[in-house]
Amino acid sequence: MSRGAAVAGTLSCLAALLIAAACQARRELGDPLPGLTPEQQERFAAGQVEFERTFAPETGLGPLFNADSCGECHEEPVTGGPGDEVETHVAVFDPIRSFCDPLADKGGPVFQQHATPALTAAMGIDKEPIPAAATVVAGRSTPDLFGFGLLDAVPDAAILALADPEDKNNDGISGRPNRFVDGRLGRFGRKALVPTLHEFNAGAFPTEQGVTDPEAPAEESIGGAPIPPGVDPTPDPEIAQRALNLTDDFVRFLAPPSPHVLDAEGKRGQKLFGTLGCVACHVPALRTGDHAVKALRDKKVYAYTDLLLHEMGPDLADICFGLATPSEFRTEPLMGISASSVFLHDGRAKTLDEAIRLHGGEALAARNRFASLSSRDREALLKFVRSL
Amino acid sequence: MSHVPISGTNRALVAAAIVIAMTSGIGLTTTIGTVQAVDPNAHELAVVTGRGYALRTIVFQVEPGKAEGPSLATVKPGQIVEVHHRKISGREVALSIEILPPEQQRGQP
Numbered sequence: 001m002s003r004g005a006a007v008a009g010t011l012s013c014l015a016a017l018l019i020a021a022a023c024q025a026r027r028e029l030g031d032p033l034p035g036l037t038p039e040q041q042e043r044f045a046a047g048q049v050e051f052e053r054t055f056a057p058e059t060g061l062g063p064l065f066n067a068d069s070c071g072e073c074h075e076e077p078v079t080g081g082p083g084d085e086v087e088t089h090v091a092v093f094d095p096i097r098s099f100c101d102p103l104a105d106k107g108g109p110v111f112q113q114h115a116t117p118a119l120t121a122a123m124g125i126d127k128e129p130i131p132a133a134a135t136v137v138a139g140r141s142t143p144d145l146f147g148f149g150l151l152d153a154v155p156d157a158a159i160l161a162l163a164d165p166e167d168k169n170n171d172g173i174s175g176r177p178n179r180f181v182d183g184r185l186g187r188f189g190r191k192a193l194v195p196t197l198h199e200f201n202a203g204a205f206p207t208e209q210g211v212t213d214p215e216a217p218a219e220e221s222i223g224g225a226p227i228p229p230g231v232d233p234t235p236d237p238e239i240a241q242r243a244l245n246l247t248d249d250f251v252r253f254l255a256p257p258s259p260h261v262l263d264a265e266g267k268r269g270q271k272l273f274g275t276l277g278c279v280a281c282h283v284p285a286l287r288t289g290d291h292a293v294k295a296l297r298d299k300k301v302y303a304y305t306d307l308l309l310h311e312m313g314p315d316l317a318d319i320c321f322g323l324a325t326p327s328e329f330r331t332e333p334l335m336g337i338s339a340s341s342v343f344l345h346d347g348r349a350k351t352l353d354e355a356i357r358l359h360g361g362e363a364l365a366a367r368n369r370f371a372s373l374s375s376r377d378r379e380a381l382l383k384f385v386r387s388l
Numbered sequence: 389m390s391h392v393p394i395s396g397t398n399r400a401l402v403a404a405a406i407v408i409a410m411t412s413g414i415g416l417t418t419t420i421g422t423v424q425a426v427d428p429n430a431h432e433l434a435v436v437t438g439r440g441y442a443l444r445t446i447v448f449q450v451e452p453g454k455a456e457g458p459s460l461a462t463v464k465p466g467q468i469v470e471v472h473h474r475k476i477s478g479r480e481v482a483l484s485i486e487i488l489p490p491e492q493q494r495g496q497p
Contacts, residue, residue, distance in 0.1 A: 203440015
C-alpha cells in the first residue's frame with residue numbers, strides 16, 4: 001500500500017470516528033443529560049415512571065386537580081415537553097401599595113379545573129370557584145421542561161449580575177429579579193416566582209394533581225374552605241419522599257435539546273437575533289456553578305433567557321405574582337421552543353411570528369425592528385428561533 | 389395572700405425559665421413569608437408562605453406586648469417577615485416578629 005493510500009485510509013477512519021462521535025453526542029428530545037452516572041441514569045428512568053404515574057381518587061388524586069399525572073400536560077412530543085393544557089391563575093394587584101395578593105387564603109394562585117366525583121357530589125362543583133375578589137384571571141400554558149436542571153444550577157449571582165432595574169445603561173431594557181414570598185431569588189414559572197426546581201416540582205403535586213407530598217403535605221382548600229369530610233380519605237402525604245425525589249430527578253436530568261445545525265439562512269437569522277436586540281433579554285447562554293452532579297456542574301446552557309422580569313406592556317398584562325406586576329414577565333427561555341406549537345405565557349400566539357409581534361413594553365423597539373425586516377430576513381430569524 | 393419576696397437570683401432563674409419555655413424547640417416553628425394582611429384590632433397577622441405554587445396563608449395571633457418585635461401597627465402588607473410561633477389552643481401564636489432587610493423586599497440585585 002502506498003503512503004498516500006495509507007494516509008487516505010487513516011483520514012477516512014478518523015472521519016468515520018468523528019461522525020460516529022457526533023451521532024452519539026446528538027441527543028433526542030426526552031433524553032437524559034450527557035455525563036450522568038449509571039446510578040443517576042437509573043434515577044432518571046425511575047423518575048420518568050413517577051412523572052408518568054396516573055393518579056386516581058383512591059391513590060390521592062384531587063379532590064381538585066388540573067391533571068391526573070405530570071405527563072398528562074408535559075407530553076408533546078415526548079414526556080417532559082410542552083402540552084396544550086391552559087390552566088387558571090388568579091391574584092389581586094393593589095397598584096397604589098404595589099402589593100400582590102395571590103389569594104392563598106381563597107385557594108389561589110392556581111385554581112384547579114377539575115373535581116373528583118366525590119367532591120362534585122358533596123359540593124355540586126366541577127372545578128374550583130374563582131373568588132369574587134379576583135380582578136383578573138390568567139391563562140397559563142404548559143411549558144417544556146427540557147434543561148430545567150441546568151437553569152436550576154445557575155448561581156443567583158449570575159442572574160443578579162444581569163439585572164438593571166433602574167436601566168442605568170440607558171438601553172431601554174431593565175430586568176429585575178422576582179423574589180419568592182420568603183425573599184429568596186425566584187427563577188421558575190412565567191413570573192419567576194419559585195427559587196428552586198425542587199420546590200417547583202414539590203408544589204406542583206398538590207396544586208396540579210391534588211396529591212400531597214411530604215414537603216407540601218396540606219391538601220389544597222376549596223376556594224379557601226376546608227374539604228368536606230369523606231371526600232379525600234387518602235392519608236396525607238399521598239406520595240412518599242422517594243416518589244417526589246425521583247420525579248425531581250427526572251425533571252432535573254432532562255437534557256436540553258441538541259441545537260439544530262444551522263444553514264446559511266439560520267446563521268443569518270442568528271445574527272439578526274443579536275442585531276435586533278432580542279439578546280438583551282433572551283441572553284443566549286448562562287453558565288451553571290458548582291454542583292453535586294457533575295453533569296450539571298460548570299456547564300454552559302444555551303437557554304436564551306436572563307431569568308429576570310421585564311415590562312412587557314399592557315396588552316400582555318394579566319396577574320401579578322410576588323414582586324412581578326401584571327405586565328412584568330420573566331424572559332421565557334427559548335431552549336426547547338422547537339417543541340412548542342403555541343407561544344407566550346397563555347398560549348395566545350399560534351406562531352412564532354405572532355408571538356414576537358405581540359411583544360410590547362421593553363421589547364417594543366426590538367419588536368418594531370423585527371416587523372420592519374424584509375420577509376426574507378424575518379424568515380431567517382424565525383428559522384433560527386425554531387432551531388432552539 | 390402574703391407577698392413572698394423573690395431574691396435577685398430567684399428572679400433571674402424565673403426569667404430564664406420563661407425564656408427557655410418561649411424559645412425551646414418544643415412546638416416552636418419559624419415561618420418566613422410575605423404579609424398578606426394586618427388586623428391590629430383583632431391582633432392578627434396573615435402571612436403567605438408555602439412551597440412552589442402551593443401557597444398557604446397562616447394567620448398569627450399577636451398579643452400586644454407578648455411578641456417580640458415591631459407592633460402590628462407598623463407592619464405592612466407586602467413586607468417579608470420572620471415569625472417564631474407556637475400552636476396554643478389551636479391558634480398559631482406569634483412569639484416574635486422580625487421584618488427582613490429591604491434588599492429582600494424590593495427585588496433589588
